[in-house]
Amino acid sequence: xxxxxxxxxxxxxxxxxxxxxxxxxxxxxxxxxxxxxxxxxxxxxxxxxxxxxxxxxxxxxxxxxxxxxxxxxxxxxxxxxxxxxxxxxxxxxxxxxxxxxxxxxxxxxxxxxxxxxxxxxxxxxxxxxxxxxxxxxxxxxxxxxxxxxxxxxxxxxxxxxxxxxxxxxxxxxxxxxxxxxxxxxxxxxxxxxxxxxxxxxxxxxxxxxxxxxxxxxxxxxxxxxxxxxxxxxxxxxxxxxxxxxxxxx
Amino acid sequence: xxxxxxxxxxxxxxxxxxxxxxxxxxxxxxxxxxxxxxxxxxxxxxxxxxxxxxxxxxxxxxxxxxxxxxxxxxxxxxxxxxxxxxxxxxxxxxxxxxxxxxxxxxxxxxxxxxxxxxxxxxxxxxxxxxxxxxxxxxxxxxxxxxxxxxxxxxxxxxxxxxxxxxxxxxxxxxxxxxxxxxxxxxxxxxxxxxxxxxxxxxxxxxxxxxxxxxxxxxxxxxxxxxxxxxxxxxxxxxxxxxxxxxxxxxxxx
Ligand SMILES: Nc1ncnc2c1ncn2[C@@H]1O[C@H](COP(=O)(O)OP(=O)(O)OP(=O)(O)O)[C@@H](O)[C@H]1O
Ligand SMILES: [Mg+2]
Numbered sequence: 001x002x003x004x005x006x007x008x009x010x011x012x013x014x015x016x017x018x019x020x021x022x023x024x025x026x027x028x029x030x031x032x033x034x035x036x037x038x039x040x041x042x043x044x045x046x047x048x049x050x051x052x053x054x055x056x057x058x059x060x061x062x063x064x065x066x067x068x069x070x071x072x073x074x075x076x077x078x079x080x081x082x083x084x085x086x087x088x089x090x091x092x093x094x095x096x097x098x099x100x101x102x103x104x105x106x107x108x109x110x111x112x113x114x115x116x117x118x119x120x121x122x123x124x125x126x127x128x129x130x131x132x133x134x135x136x137x138x139x140x141x142x143x144x145x146x147x148x149x150x151x152x153x154x155x156x157x158x159x160x161x162x163x164x165x166x167x168x169x170x171x172x173x174x175x176x177x178x179x180x181x182x183x184x185x186x187x188x189x190x191x192x193x194x195x196x197x198x199x200x201x202x203x204x205x206x207x208x209x210x211x212x213x214x215x216x217x218x219x220x221x222x223x224x225x226x227x228x229x230x231x232x233x234x235x236x237x238x239x240x241x242x243x244x245x246x247x248x249x
Numbered sequence: 250x251x252x253x254x255x256x257x258x259x260x261x262x263x264x265x266x267x268x269x270x271x272x273x274x275x276x277x278x279x280x281x282x283x284x285x286x287x288x289x290x291x292x293x294x295x296x297x298x299x300x301x302x303x304x305x306x307x308x309x310x311x312x313x314x315x316x317x318x319x320x321x322x323x324x325x326x327x328x329x330x331x332x333x334x335x336x337x338x339x340x341x342x343x344x345x346x347x348x349x350x351x352x353x354x355x356x357x358x359x360x361x362x363x364x365x366x367x368x369x370x371x372x373x374x375x376x377x378x379x380x381x382x383x384x385x386x387x388x389x390x391x392x393x394x395x396x397x398x399x400x401x402x403x404x405x406x407x408x409x410x411x412x413x414x415x416x417x418x419x420x421x422x423x424x425x426x427x428x429x430x431x432x433x434x435x436x437x438x439x440x441x442x443x444x445x446x447x448x449x450x451x452x453x454x455x456x457x458x459x460x461x462x463x464x465x466x467x468x469x470x471x472x473x474x475x476x477x478x479x480x481x482x483x484x485x486x487x488x489x490x491x492x493x494x495x496x497x498x499x500x501x502x
Contacts, residue, residue, distance in 0.1 A: 050413055052409065052412060052413060076415045076416075076417070077415060078415075079412070079413055079414065079415035080414060080415030081415075082413070083414075084410070084413040084414075086406065086409070086410065088406055089406075090406035090407050090409060090410035091407065091410070092407045092410070092411075092424060092425055092428055093407070093428055093429055094428040094429070094431065095428060103410075103411065103414060103416070103424060104414055105414075106411065106414050106415065106416035106417075106420060106421070106424070107414045107415020107416055108415070111416075111417045111419065111420040114416070114420055115420060115423070159410075159414070163414055163415075169413075
């Protein structure tokens with residue numbers, strides 16, 4: 001469904017590429033966890049998939065079509081089908097839970113309808129369902145600043161779900177949460193992943209989480225893929241090559 | 250422990266020198282402060298007792314001043330908001346437009362209201378309308394700059410989120426930035442509103458209507474007891490606007 005072919009990304013003025021020569025083929029139903037030390041290029045790689053980050057070399061293809069050769073409108077339409085969840089949630093302050101969730105529809109409707117805040121019955125019903133799914137039904141009218149970290153990330157997940165996405169992208173979605181909450185959010189991700197038969201690609205720092213939830217693990221180090229396989233086969237020596245020896249210290 | 254760098258002494262010396270130089274330029278004399286008691290006497294003898302009976306005749310001019318300040322700054326805010334997005338690095342549609350709008354805003358800002366006022370009084374005639382126009386133009390420049398700085402300082406996270414749901418550029422910016430900066434926009438607005446009240450007085454001196462025009466007329470005809478009342482009404486107006494601004498900001502935050 002998504003293919004990265006020889007993808008290399010240079011940031012402006014950087015001597016070394018942030019990711020180099022990435023080849024990756026991803027199919028619906030996979031739950032892929034991306035592991036790697038800080039600066040390995042995890043965020044960069046994920047952001048090339050919804051064209052938030054343009055590639056310097058190589059191609060990212062979605063259902064056979066290259067993102068780089070799409071028009072901006074087509075790329076927007078693709079983004080509207082990818083739900084992205086961020087480490088720091090990136091919710092819109094001063095808006096309520098429900099309002100934040102409804103912004104998930106922005107890519108699918110005209111700017112005027114969005115601006116005017118016109119939502120159909122079906123859309124409002126969908127928002128209620130999504131809120132129930134992430135366990136926020138009681139908080140629809142709370143302002144998002146007043147939520148806890150775990151609740152904020154539930155709003156983040158709900159906003160992505162509202163997009164009715166084909167793909168879930170997570171850039172360390174649980175890195176600012178405590179271990180218990182992190183697991184709960186991962187459970188939620190996994191649940192909707194199954195229910196909607198999504199393709200999920202999630203960066204994590206926690207190897208145990210990756211081993212528990214992933215169907216496939218991609219290990220990045222210095223911008224290169226150095227492991228790509230099932231979590232069960234991810235052994236000590238693999239982790240050592242991904243993270244360096246420091247993991248034993 | 251040395252709290253200050255050695256270089257600090259150079260700055261102190263420079264400041265002392267610059268103060269001394271400025272005092273020369275402005276004929277600043279400490280001995281002139283002796284004359285200050287004359288000012289107190291002048292005020293005590295000429296300005297008091299205030300002639301309160303002029304109040305009914307001043308109600309309308311006060312309201313005119315309020316209207317000038319409000320309309321000038323509010324229309325300026327409406328116009329400055331979209332311009333400020335074009336004048337912010339992170340939201341400008343293209344670099345050329347960014348520089349053009351910045352330049353345009355800084356020109357508006359660099360022309361004082363009094364200059365606009367003098368021109369418009371000639372072109373449009375005496376009265377409050379040229380005053381509104383003068384305040385409007387200058388404040389487009391001021392608010393445009395201040396708001397564009399808020400836009401640039403806004404957290405990029407929500408902007409990225411809106412981009413990633415596929416929202417259009419303008420709508421995404423609107424939703425991800427305006428809620429963040431709104432309380433500060435209101436702060437700036439109310440401050441400019443308050444400044445505009447004082448400005449509209451000066452504009453009254455050159456024929457821009459309102460309480461300022463009354464004040465200068467009474468002053469020039471030595472009717473100081475009326476000036477007292479006018480000054481008090483102006484102070485009252487500024488305080489009311491200030492309190493109202495504080496109230497609105499509290500509601501919004
Ligand atoms: N906007 C940017 N401009 C320049 N260099 C960048 C930028 N973003 C990332 N980099 C560099 O690219 C490399 C990869 O960064 P990236 O954020 O993708 O790593 P990461 O694996 O997500 O790290 P972390 O776990 O800390 O989030 C790093 O060397 C980083 O310094
Ligand atoms: Mg990262």
